[in-house]
Amino acid sequence: MTVIVLLATTLVLAFSSLVALFPAAIAPALATSLGVSSATVGFQISLVFAGAMLTSLVGGPLTRRLGPCRTSQLSLALLGGAAAMLSIPSLPTFALASLTAGLGYGMTNPSASLLLVRFTPVERRGLIFSLKQSGVPLGGVIAGASAPALALSVGWQAGLLLLTAIALLGILVLQWPRAHWDNQRDPSTPWLASPFSGLSVVWHQRSLRYVALLSLCFSAIQLSISAFTVSLLVEDLSFGLMEAGFVMSGVQICGVAGRVGWGWIGDRLGDRLTTLSIIAMTTAVGALLVASLTPAWPKPVVAGLLCLLSLSSLGWNGVFMAEITHLAPLNRIADAAGGCLVFTYGGVLLGLPVVTALHGVFDRYTTVFLMLAGVSMIGLWLIRLAKRACQTSSPAEVSTSTASPVTSASRDHQ
Structure with missing residues (x-):
């Protein structure tokens, strides 16, 4: 059953990433139809993650009310509907569709976390969650190759409608295991009555609070490296555009390998906070080395260094998600996942404009990477605070974080 659940949750996450990144992969054609610049099309990613933040706020109670499988089906319905709306060449519809895609995107992780916790052995949770999180770059690779x-x-509009058909197929396939996967749902859960319940769980438990803030730092670093590697290579290090593109592909592939590798390491160590500390330190060292690069460095060395940096800077997600399930109260795992992801998506939204502003000040991407090393060290400090909070948590804090007016542990988990 673990394999089936892992495959289902990974494919749903990959599909959400595919829909989110599909417009960016066809930006020139889409921009022409909308009558805007390609850069304007790029802003749809911000709308996607704004929508994801909204549904992350209610992802926990919604998952408990509908069940994780039904929530995944709802996510696919929103993503498929968004793809159909994106096929309409209208700028207001394009903006609304991007927001709708984000609403579906934000539902994926709370529901997946609840399913994986139920059907995954604790000692393998880091690796399993890391494999699931590999769906994000996998969706990006598929978007880049297929869009x-x-x-x-067949035309970009037909391509988007094909995504709608895939979403419908996914909904039908998920109907088969739904009765078993959703047998612990609580239909009485008021999912809109307390939209900030997930944030409350995270903020009242200090260890979760620090891990959530850590994800804000790490996601900002990840976005910056993904978004600006090509610009760094071309503008600062005299790479050709094709060369830079190949390096960027290598960076993404190493990111996938890093997610799986760090998940395995976390399980072997039996301490995911220590694993996240190692990730933070290696990211800081890698970013410092990148900051020291000049056009005189051999290009293979530059490419290798960036790929090594991506192993840590793009590979933290699965360990982070698994640690949430470890720290969160058993009856509030979906809430905690949704609450933490609000911070994660906040890092995505903040990272791009901040890094862009820093580049405007320093006019060199290598200097920006120096700042990213500092952000990584802030993350290391937050991990230290999280470890200390785990050791000193008071019974009052635990009871506050576990309190739930509408559900009990026995109803939510096996």
């Missing part, structure tokens, strides 16, 4: 080809062969 331009579909746009050229």
